[in-house]
Amino acid sequence: xxxxxxxxxxxxxxxxxxxxxxxxxxxxxxxxxxxxxxxxxxxxxxxxxxxxxxxxxxxxxxxxxxxxxxxxxxxxxxxxxxxxxxxxxxxxxxxxxxxxxxxxxxxxxxxxxxxxxxxxxxxxxxxxxxxxxxxxxxxxxxxxxxxxxxxxxxxxxxxxxxxxxxxxxxxxxxxxxxxxxxxxxxxxxxxxxxxxxxxxxxxxxxxxxxxxxxxxxxxxxxxxxxxxxxxxxxxxxxxxxxxxxxxxxxxxxxxxxxxxxxxxxxxxxxxxxxxxxxxxxxxxxxxxxxxxxxxxxxxxxxxxxxxxxxxxxxxxxxxxxxxxxxxxxxxxxxx
Amino acid sequence: xxxxxxxxxxxxxxxxxxxxxxxxxxxxxxxxxxxxxxxxxxxxxxxxxxxxxxxxxxxxxxxxxxxxxxxxxxxxxxxxxxxxxxxxxxxxxxxxxxxxxxxxxxxxxxxxxxxxxxxxxxxxxxxxxxxxxxxxxxxxxxxxxxxxxxxxxxxxxxxxxxxxxxxxxxxxxxxxxxxxxxxxxxxxxxxxxxxxxxxxxxxxxxxxxxxxxxxxxxxxxxxxxxxxxxxxxxxxxxxxxxxxxxxxxxxxxxxxxxxxxxxxxxxxxxxxxxxxxxxxxxxxxxxxxxxxxxxxxxxxxxxxxxxxxxxxxxxxxxxxxxxxxxxxxxxxxxx
DNA sequence: ATCTGCTGTCGAAACGTTTCGAATACGAAC
DNA sequence: GTTCGTATTCGAAACGTTTCGACAGCAGAT
Numbered sequence: 001x002x003x004x005x006x007x008x009x010x011x012x013x014x015x016x017x018x019x020x021x022x023x024x025x026x027x028x029x030x031x032x033x034x035x036x037x038x039x040x041x042x043x044x045x046x047x048x049x050x051x052x053x054x055x056x057x058x059x060x061x062x063x064x065x066x067x068x069x070x071x072x073x074x075x076x077x078x079x080x081x082x083x084x085x086x087x088x089x090x091x092x093x094x095x096x097x098x099x100x101x102x103x104x105x106x107x108x109x110x111x112x113x114x115x116x117x118x119x120x121x122x123x124x125x126x127x128x129x130x131x132x133x134x135x136x137x138x139x140x141x142x143x144x145x146x147x148x149x150x151x152x153x154x155x156x157x158x159x160x161x162x163x164x165x166x167x168x169x170x171x172x173x174x175x176x177x178x179x180x181x182x183x184x185x186x187x188x189x190x191x192x193x194x195x196x197x198x199x200x201x202x203x204x205x206x207x208x209x210x211x212x213x214x215x216x217x218x219x220x221x222x223x224x225x226x227x228x229x230x231x232x233x234x235x236x237x238x239x240x241x242x243x244x245x246x247x248x249x250x251x252x253x254x255x256x257x258x259x260x261x262x263x264x265x266x267x268x269x270x271x272x273x274x275x276x277x278x279x280x281x282x283x284x285x286x287x288x289x290x291x292x293x294x295x296x297x298x299x300x301x302x303x304x305x306x307x308x309x310x311x312x313x314x315x316x317x318x319x320x321x322x323x324x325x326x327x328x329x330x331x332x333x334x335x
Numbered sequence: 336x337x338x339x340x341x342x343x344x345x346x347x348x349x350x351x352x353x354x355x356x357x358x359x360x361x362x363x364x365x366x367x368x369x370x371x372x373x374x375x376x377x378x379x380x381x382x383x384x385x386x387x388x389x390x391x392x393x394x395x396x397x398x399x400x401x402x403x404x405x406x407x408x409x410x411x412x413x414x415x416x417x418x419x420x421x422x423x424x425x426x427x428x429x430x431x432x433x434x435x436x437x438x439x440x441x442x443x444x445x446x447x448x449x450x451x452x453x454x455x456x457x458x459x460x461x462x463x464x465x466x467x468x469x470x471x472x473x474x475x476x477x478x479x480x481x482x483x484x485x486x487x488x489x490x491x492x493x494x495x496x497x498x499x500x501x502x503x504x505x506x507x508x509x510x511x512x513x514x515x516x517x518x519x520x521x522x523x524x525x526x527x528x529x530x531x532x533x534x535x536x537x538x539x540x541x542x543x544x545x546x547x548x549x550x551x552x553x554x555x556x557x558x559x560x561x562x563x564x565x566x567x568x569x570x571x572x573x574x575x576x577x578x579x580x581x582x583x584x585x586x587x588x589x590x591x592x593x594x595x596x597x598x599x600x601x602x603x604x605x606x607x608x609x610x611x612x613x614x615x616x617x618x619x620x621x622x623x624x625x626x627x628x629x630x631x632x633x634x635x636x637x638x639x640x641x642x643x644x645x646x647x648x649x650x651x652x653x654x655x656x657x658x659x660x661x662x663x664x665x666x667x668x669x670x
Numbered sequence: 671a672t673c674t675g676c677t678g679t680c681g682a683a684a685c686g687t688t689t690c691g692a693a694t695a696c697g698a699a700c
Numbered sequence: 701g702t703t704c705g706t707a708t709t710c711g712a713a714a715c716g717t718t719t720c721g722a723c724a725g726c727a728g729a730t
Contacts (some may be wrong), residue, residue, distance in 0.1 A: 001474075003686055014710045019688060026689095029708065049448045050394065051686035053385040054715050069417065069429075075410040079403065079431055086430075091445055094404075094429055095421075096414055110426055114384045254616040278611075281589040283618025338716055349680045354718060361719095362678065386716035389685050 002043040010039030022047065053115065062304065063111040063119035064094045065104065067220065073247050073274055073293060074122075077145070080297040081120060088305055090117065097124050099186065099220065108137040116140060118308045120300050122147050126190040141307040141314065143300045146293075148190050148318065155307075156318045157300045159291040161191050164323040165198020165245075166205075168271040168289045171325055172241045173206040175333035177269060181214040181239035183228045183253065185246055192220075195245050195273055214239050218249060225252030233260055233268070240268065240334055247274035250286050258283075265332035275326065285328035292321050337378040345374030357382065388450065397639065398446040398454035399429045400439065402555065408582050408609055408628060409457075412480070415632040416455060423640055425452065432459050434521065434555065443472040451475060453643045455635050457482050461525035476642040476649065478635045481628075483525050483653065490642075491653045492635045494626040496526050499658040500533020500580075501540075503606040503624045506660055507576045508541040510668035512604060516549040516574035518563045518588065520581055527555075530580050530608055549574050553584060560587030568595055568603070575603065575669055582609035585621055593618075600667035610661065620663035627656050 004022075008015045013032060020026040021036040028036075039045075053059045062085050066074040074096075082092045093116065095107040101124040111119060118141040123134060131149035144156045172180050182199050185192040196215070203210045216232055218224035225244060229252060232238060244250040250272030262268050264284045275290040276282065299319060306312045339357075343350045348367060355361040356371040363371075374380075388394045397420050401409040409431075417427045428451065432439040436459045446454060453476040458469060466484035479491045507515050517534050520527040531550070538545045551567055553559035560579060564587060567573060579585040585607030597603050599619045610625040611617065634654060641647045 005686075015687085016689080016711075017709060020709085023688080027708065032709085046444070046447045048389070048686050049450060050385040050388040051715090052688075054383070054389050054685090054717085055687045055689080057688095057715075059385065068414065069404070070407070070410045070414040072405070072407050072410065075405045075407065075413075078410075078429070079405040082404065082429070082431060086441070086445075091428055091449060093426055094413070094417070096417060106421070109381070110421075112381045114426060251613050251616065258616060276613075278586050278613065278617070281586065281593060281617055282613070283616060283620075285618075340716075350717085351681075351719080352679060355679085358718080364678065367678080383716050386685090387718075389687085389715090390717045390719080392685075392718095 001048075002045045003048070004045065006043045007036065007039045007045045010043055011035040058308075059115045059117050060090050061114055061116040062090045062092050062301070063114075063116040063121070064092055065107060065111075065119060065121040065123075066094065066096060067099050067122055067124070068096045069094055070096070071248060072277060076277075077293060077297040080294050081301045084298065084301045084305075088309075090305070097122075099124050101125055101130065105133075105137060108134075112137070112139060118142060118304045120145050120297075120304055123149055125188065126150070127188060141304060143304045143307075143314075145296065145300050146191060151316075153314055153316055155303055155314045155316065157296045157303070158318060158320055159191075159296070160320050160322050161194030162198040162201065164273050164289045164291060165195035165243075166202045167198070167323060167325050168195075168243050168273055169199045169202035170205070171287070171327070171331065172243070172269060172271060173202055173208060175269075175331065177239075177241040177334060178208055179211060179214065179239040180241045180243060181216065181232050182243040183216050183218050183225050183232070183245060183249055185218065185220040185249070187217055192245060199243065218252075220246050220249065222248040222252040222255075225249035226256045227252075229253045229256035230260065233257065233262060238268075241331070242268060242270050244270070244272045247272065247276050250274075250276065250288065254282060254284075254286065264330050269331040269334075271331060273323075279328065284330045287325070287327045287329070287331040289323045289325050291323045296321050336383075337380045338383070339380070341378045342371065342374045342380045345378055346370040393643075394450045394452050395425050396449055396451040397425045397427050397636070398449075398451040398456070399427055400432060400442055400446075400454060400456040400458075401429065402432055402434050402457055402459070404429055404431045406583060407612060411612075412628060412632040415629050416636045419633065419636045419640075425640070434459050436460055436465065440468075440472060443469075447472070447474060453477060453639045455480050455632075455639055458484055460523065461485070462523060476639060478639045478642075478649075480631065480635050481526060481626075486651075488649055488651055490638055490649045490651065492631045492638070493653060493655055494526075494631070494658050495655050496529030496658075497533040497536065499608050499624045499626060500530035500578075501537045502533070502658060502660050503530075503578050503608055504534045504537035505540070506622070506662070506666065507578070507604060507606060508537055508543060510604075510666065511670060512574075512576040513543055514546060514549065514574040515576045515578060516551065516567050517578040518551050518553050518560050518567070518580060518584055520553060520555040520584070522552055527580060534578065553587075555581050555584065557583040557587040557590075560584035561591045562587075564588045564591035565595065568592065568597060573603075576666070577603060577605050579605070579607045582607060582611050585609075585611065585623065586617075589617060589619075589621065599665050604666040604669075606666060608658075614663065619665045622660070622662045622664070622666040624658045624660050626658045631656050 085092045097104040104124045126149045128150040142154045148156045216228040218228045272286045272288040420427045430442040439459045461484045463485040483491045551563040553563045607621045607623040
């Protein structure tokens with residue numbers, strides 16, 4: 001492969017001059033610029049990213065660490081971030097953790113080896129211990145997305161998850177439901193706990209006692225949610241409504257009710273948190289609390305790029321985005 | 336950041352010895368190995384990928400170029416490939432082309448700058464002209480996924496798309512449909528043309544003439560498919576069945592029939608090509624031809640890794656995977 | 671005693687850039 | 701004609717590795 005040396009030879013100038021042309025980092029005469037460009041085309045020169053990165057100390061690589069890229073929710077985030085980074089001249093490296101902190105470590109290690117310039121991460125856990133481990137493992141500008149960890153030196157972009165849980169629950173309580181089940185994600189994760197907190201808060205606001213037996217713990221995935229839903233809905237005193245704490249879990253519940261031949265919304269109301277793109281053609285089309293994930297992603301990467309290119313320092317501030325309710329067919333008032 | 340030099344100093348050995356320990360590239364005494372490992376831990380050494388890659392000439396980076404990572408179909412591919420690469424010690428860099436060959440060029444350029452060790456690509460076009468452009472732009476081991484381009488020196492992993500189209504159409508013809516519409520993707524793309532070819536072939540096999548007016552060209556996206564479907568289904572002589580040539584297009588059609596309040600399968604049968612993970616809870620759950628995308632992805636990356644690590648040379652062979660039909664609720668026999 | 675072969679370790683070059691101080695050219699000013 | 705300043709251009713060092721030939725030490729063969 002042609003190197004900058006070949007270009008220099010071809011153009012009859014010094015290597016450093018070619019570099020100056022390439023990076024517009026020093027004044028070069030029009031005449032020479034033209035010669036260099038011709039030589040570049042002639043030898044088919046493509047800069048060597050690794051060499052550049054080694055010498056200059058910055059890598060043009062942005063890491064994105066999400067729970068699972070196969071989840072449409074996170075895929076949408078990835079697409080958005082990839083786009084913005086491409087325009088800014090950065091490459092995106094996406095990794096899925098599978099909500100496994102071992103794998104998260106492994107992934108962060110690789111990202112460090114590649115000396116990514118910064119990263120957007122949805123951590124696998126949100127306790128303080130994990131937080132300090134993260135700080136050790138990150139070592140570059142980072143923005144936390146959709147999940148916070150106590151007191152880290154990173155900016156956080158998140159949904160108001162308490163409000164999300166509250167909105168879902170309030171809707172059901174508002175239309176007369178009194179026994180509302182909820183299938184939660186992984187306990188201890190901020191996103192999960194906050195949403196559950198909103199569920200409790202809404203009950204308190206309406207003066208309705210919560211039944212602990214109606215809260216079932218899954219993880220964030222579809223089959224678990226399905227299994228928990230089956231379990232809960234087969235009880236003879238099953239709830240009249242059910243909340244899923246994340247998108248794929250909503251899907252899991254829909255599979256479950258279909259299996260049990262439960263009529264929705266006649267016999268059961270369902271509300272999901274996080275939208276599904278194809279929600280409108282699901283049967284039944286679920287009422288959900290939608291979170292503005294794309295604009296959050298955009299904010300996150302813009303903030304990150306500012307930290308990288310303008311050496312802007314992370315304030316640790318939280319940028320909180322408000323969710324809203326979209327009513328579809330899966331909920332109905334009961335008397 | 337600590338470098339290999341710091342490790343060497345810490346362990347009291349030469350740099351090259353540390354390197355030998357790191358890469359097991361030369362025999363080193365147990366005693367020294369231990370000293371080196373201690374020093375690595377002590378100074379918190381993380382290898383510098385760019386330096387390594389510059390010197391050794393290989394990058395540990397695999398590029399994945401797909402039409403759109405936000406499409407669950409491709410997201411699943413990405414996840415699978417990421418997994419396998421991680422195990423093999425490679426990082427994956429995913430890019431979406433948006434089926435735009437300009438963007439494809441830009442992306443390939445960036446991947447060349449990063450000197451990716453190889454790539455898995457679903458090209459934006461499949462004509463010969465584009466093919467030779469691709470060869471220019473790739474310059475590393477590559478495997479073509481799910482789409483072939485005439486006579487390129489790359490192995491191809493693909494679905495038997497003719498069979499996929501045939502299967503979908505044969506099913507409908509077999510249950511009595513005679514006027515079958517089809518919403519196609521981008522004409523000229525092998526995947527599209529082959530599936531359409533299967534549609535024609537099935538008609539021929541059944542001795543049923545095709546009505547050209549029932550073939551509508553979309554691109555591969557959902558809204559386009561939706562619009563074409565609306566158009567087609569509002570004709571007074573609309574077909575009794577409709578085929579969508581790809582997954583998101585199936586979704587688009589479902590949205591359309593819902594909008595037009597057409598009863599499926601009573602008044603219209605629908606078959607999609609490519610499955611949707613949540614297909615079973617759609618309304619109606621679509622009958623589809625499923626393509627074994629995950630095993631294809633696995634094959635592709637394994638083949639690629641073999642080419643990279645074992646310098647195995649691409650034969651240009653096609654690895655063709657067979658699709659199969661899954662009947663759900665969206666199709667019904669007519670008499 | 672000397673030579674041979676093997677093991678383990680070392681030193682220095684090389685990979686392709688960027689960066690920065692130094693060198694050159696050329697008018698303008700004296 | 702010398703000096704100075706400005707505008708370009710150049711050369712060499714440096715980034716952190718891997719790689720490879722050289723070398724030291726030592727055991728066994730001569």
